Amino acid sequence: MSETFSDRLNTVEQRIAAACEKAGRARESVRLLAVSKTKPPEAVREAADCGVRLFGENKVQEAQIKIPLCPPHLEWHLIGHLQSNKAKIAANLFNMIHSVDSLKLLEALEAHAPKTLPVLFQVNVSGEASKSGMCPGEVAELINAVNQMAKVEVHGLMTIPPFTPDPEKARVHFTKLRELRDQLQEQTGTPLPELSMGMSHDLEIAIEEGSTWVRIGTDLFGGRG
């Protein structure tokens, strides 16, 4: 790939802007999370030099090694599955966790968070057996639980749809997450403004369906081999 990070960032930014325009949304309503998993600190530094401040990692152990080697003042989000026994490390390492999927994990994060910790609840809206995330029917109970907690705050929902080569096929899952969010806000009275959905190949569809966080790895950093 002869393009620079800056070229790839421009292309992704243009796609986000075009999708916002098509959907009649303000560009500021969608945040770009640069998914740096498997990439070295040098790649993060190059991205930071281009003005990127928000980074996503999917493994606690990898992030624990990488983050101290990266420029300071970046924001780090965990987007991969988190085991309760790593909650303490994660709560101290990340600014936000997109992948909370159980009460046990929620309780472990509350026990160990050094300060306010925003989280998203990962929901398996497709019902696909291999995907992690809670069932749609479980979310209301966890919202009620988190509302009793002092440090952990739920800001919205996240999903990873099953991969399909045609991104249009992901739309139904993004729509379901948005509708579930609307219904839960009504049911629990808890504001859930954030929807973390959309990756490199389907960010346009996710933005049309209301995404506020697109998580982009491949189209920013190149393939992961």
Ligand SMILES: *Cc1c(COP(=O)(O)O)cnc(C)c1O
């Ligand atoms: C790797 C990953 C991404 C980024 O995927 P790309 O297709 O490389 O953009 C987004 N979200 C999660 C949860 C991931 O694990």
